[in-house]
Amino acid sequence: MAAHEANRLDLGQHSPTPDSRLPIPGSRVIRQLPQSVVNKIAAGEVIERPASVVKELLENALDAGSTRIDVSLGQGGLDLIRVTDNGCGLSPEQMPLALASHATSKIHDADDLFHVATFGFRGEALASIAEVSHLRLRSRTHDSEQAAEIEVIGGKSSPLTPCGAAPGTMLEIRNLFFNTPVRRKFMRASQTEIGHCSEAFTRIALTHERVHFTLRHNDRTIFDLPPVADWRDRIAALCGRDLERSLIPITSGDGDVQLQGYVCDPQQSRSNNRMQYVFLNGRHIRDRSLQHALGEAYRGLLLHGRFPIGFLRLQMPAEYVDVNVHPTKLEVRFQDSGRIYSLVLGTIRKKFLATDLTAKVRINPGDNDAETAALDPAALEQHRRDLVDWAKGALEASSAELNAQGSPLVAGTAVLEEDSQGVLDLQFERAGSEQLQLNTLDRSWPAAGRAPSPLMAQAGALAHARPAPVAAPSISHLGFQVHNRYLVTQTDEGMVVIDQHALHERILYEQVRAKVMGGKMETQRLLVPEPVTLPPNEVAAALENKALLAQLGMEVEPFGGDTVLLSSYPAMLANLGPAEMLRQVVDQIVAGGKSPDRRDLLNDLLNMIACKAAIKAGDRLAPEEITALLEQREHYQDTHHCPHGRPTALVFTREELDRRFKRT
Numbered sequence: 001m002a003a004h005e006a007n008r009l010d011l012g013q014h015s016p017t018p019d020s021r022l023p024i025p026g027s028r029v030i031r032q033l034p035q036s037v038v039n040k041i042a043a044g045e046v047i048e049r050p051a052s053v054v055k056e057l058l059e060n061a062l063d064a065g066s067t068r069i070d071v072s073l074g075q076g077g078l079d080l081i082r083v084t085d086n087g088c089g090l091s092p093e094q095m096p097l098a099l100a101s102h103a104t105s106k107i108h109d110a111d112d113l114f115h116v117a118t119f120g121f122r123g124e125a126l127a128s129i130a131e132v133s134h135l136r137l138r139s140r141t142h143d144s145e146q147a148a149e150i151e152v153i154g155g156k157s158s159p160l161t162p163c164g165a166a167p168g169t170m171l172e173i174r175n176l177f178f179n180t181p182v183r184r185k186f187m188r189a190s191q192t193e194i195g196h197c198s199e200a201f202t203r204i205a206l207t208h209e210r211v212h213f214t215l216r217h218n219d220r221t222i223f224d225l226p227p228v229a230d231w232r233d234r235i236a237a238l239c240g241r242d243l244e245r246s247l248i249p250i251t252s253g254d255g256d257v258q259l260q261g262y263v264c265d266p267q268q269s270r271s272n273n274r275m276q277y278v279f280l281n282g283r284h285i286r287d288r289s290l291q292h293a294l295g296e297a298y299r300g301l302l303l304h305g306r307f308p309i310g311f312l313r314l315q316m317p318a319e320y321v322d323v324n325v326h327p328t329k330l331e332v333r334f335q336d337s338g339r340i341y342s343l344v345l346g347t348i349r350k351k352f353l354a355t356d357l358t359a360k361v362r363i364n365p366g367d368n369d370a371e372t373a374a375l376d377p378a379a380l381e382q383h384r385r386d387l388v389d390w391a392k393g394a395l396e397a398s399s400a401e402l403n404a405q406g407s408p409l410v411a412g413t414a415v416l417e418e419d420s421q422g423v424l425d426l427q428f429e430r431a432g433s434e435q436l437q438l439n440t441l442d443r444s445w446p447a448a449g450r451a452p453s454p455l456m457a458q459a460g461a462l463a464h465a466r467p468a469p470v471a472a473p474s475i476s477h478l479g480f481q482v483h484n485r486y487l488v489t490q491t492d493e494g495m496v497v498i499d500q501h502a503l504h505e506r507i508l509y510e511q512v513r514a515k516v517m518g519g520k521m522e523t524q525r526l527l528v529p530e531p532v533t534l535p536p537n538e539v540a541a542a543l544e545n546k547a548l549l550a551q552l553g554m555e556v557e558p559f560g561g562d563t564v565l566l567s568s569y570p571a572m573l574a575n576l577g578p579a580e581m582l583r584q585v586v587d588q589i590v591a592g593g594k595s596p597d598r599r600d601l602l603n604d605l606l607n608m609i610a611c612k613a614a615i616k617a618g619d620r621l622a623p624e625e626i627t628a629l630l631e632q633r634e635h636y637q638d639t640h641h642c643p644h645g646r647p648t649a650l651v652f653t654r655e656e657l658d659r660r661f662k663r664t
């Protein structure tokens with residue numbers, strides 16, 4: 001462990017006093033760091049938060065061959081993490097060794113590093129954890145009569161004492177980071193930490209379906225996962241039956257590299273890549289190139305900003321990968337990453353070509369938004385077929401391209417990522433048929449689907465580009481609407497083009513915020529409370545955030561198992577459908593719990609509600625609606641940006657117009 005690491009770690013305890021930092025002329029003494037400092041540095045790398053402890057302890061339990069593992073947490077793991085297993089156990093002589101640093105039973109020499117088959121091998125997890133917590137280890141091997149127990153507080157251990165316990169191991173971690181106050185201070189609310197812990201648990205429980213796992217938090221059972229033979233059942237238990245129903249199995253092999261798993265049909269997607277699980281030889285990994293491969297496989301099938309869902313298992317000889325490149329082994333290095341990339345992309349594409357997505361890509365009733373409801377069903381169906389045909393064509397075309405070039409990267413992706421201002425400028429300057437064609441496709445495709453990217457539209461479908469008939473603009477005395485999505489008006493400064501969705505979203509955000517803060521959110525009571533089925537961690541999140549939900553106008557009660565009862569909801573979200581709305585809010589709560597830079601969950605939820613309730617691009621507005629929107633624009637400060645930070649309006653100053661028309 002490099003000593004310079006100490007500088008960037010917030011370990012508090014060992015920072016030198018101001019005096020000792022003064023340079024002493026002519027002498028710069030190099031000292032061997034005491035073992036306890038080395039351990040704390042190691043702890044800083046491996047143990048970032050309670051979830052890291054959960055991961056390390058679960059991996060140890062699996063390495064010990066356990067078939068049942070129980071996890072119990074208190075206050076997001078900050079107060080308590082207890083993992084009990086029925087694995088091989090440790091003999092009393094081995095127990096102090098297990099807690100010593102660089103002590104492991106899993107590798108013997110450096111060569112072993114290149115074919116690691118166990119989760120652990122560095123032998124530093126327990127030592128690191130013991131350094132920054134109150135640790136209790138109790139263990140019994142299967143052939144011994146009695147268990148033994150040892151306690152370590154901040155690295156100092158008590159003598160072994162005999163005690164009674166079932167065969168296996170129990171590790172209890174209390175007061176994590178008690179002696180590294182800086183790190184402790186950085187820990188977030190219990191809700192955030194439990195989110196991370198439950199994610200760490202999920203990653204491991206997902207791929208060990210033959211092991212019985214349970215997870216409890218503050219005495220509430222979040223997951224109870226009995227062993228199952230079929231991987232689908234474990235996915236369903238963790239992610240919900242709804243998701244499981246849309247899984248598409250994939251399997252393929254390329255010599256000694258095997259790929260097996262599931263992807264989701266495109267009607268299910270997420271707003272982030274959290275639901276992309278890749279397991280390499282049973283170990284969860286994050287790999288950018290594989291995430292990219294997954295995204296490429298769905299190109300043209302998902303809306304911009306939506307991410308596919310996937311559960312992929314890769315098996316390959318251990319010597320094809322180096323797992324020793326990342327302290328928590330989350331990232332690995334493949335010997336031949338191009339081969340793995342092509343295997344993943346090719347397998348999913350082939351599967352999609354052979355799968356009748358037409359039947360599956362249908363409107364999710366909950367996701368239905370006002371604009372699609374207005375279209376006639378036959379036309380909608382035709383649009384959908386067109387799109388699926390187009391997507392298949394595009395898939396075929398780009399598979400061919402992939403094979404021909406052997407290059408996985410489709411040129412030009414970056415253009416899609418351009419910020420909206422740039423794209424708008426571009427379109428303003430050469431408003432042409434591509435733009436019109438995009439509008440029609442956009443509008444035909446429900447929220448759950450995806451409009452093709454402009455580039456793909458050019459490449460694949462320009463042949464049958466048919467400009468859409470443009471409706472006459474809707475006009476109010478304050479301005480008018482063009483292309484059913486922008487409002488054009490004027491101010492003293494010049495001409496203003498407004499994104500109708502972004503502006504409405506901004507106005508609603510301010511209104512909802514005022515209502516929620518004043519406790520005056522209008523709610524609609526359901527005559528009969530509606531049972532809503534959610535994945536177990538979302539049930540727990542909903543119930544733990546009852547008060548927050550009530551503030552937003554949603555009343556939930558436990559209904560047992562994976563179901564909660566919803567008895568009221570915010571009136572302004574009526575068009576979403578109560579169940580779908582609750583799902584989206586809870587999804588946001590869970591996601592918010594996972595990204596550390598999210599400051600204010602309530603604020604995020606307000607943003608989401610405003611976005612969902614606002615008129616959409618594509619909604620034709622009546623003249624009085626245009627008037628109302630433009631009038632309200634003046635009442636709200638900061639209407640230049642929608643809550644997402646996108647601009648709501650572009651101003652073309654008189655000077656700029658004059659300049660462009662060469663009047664100056």
Ligand code: ADP
Pocket residue numbers: 056060061064085087088089090097098099103104105106119120121122123124125126127169
């Ligand atoms: P590593 O897992 O990298 O070897 P750890 O510090 O996590 O290092 O664990 C040290 C050793 O303690 C392991 O090699 C293993 O022999 C033993 N050990 C840890 N947890 C358990 C457990 N739950 N059951 C049996 N042995 C364990």
Ligand code: MG
Pocket residue numbers: 056059060119120121123125126
């Ligand atoms: Mg370990």
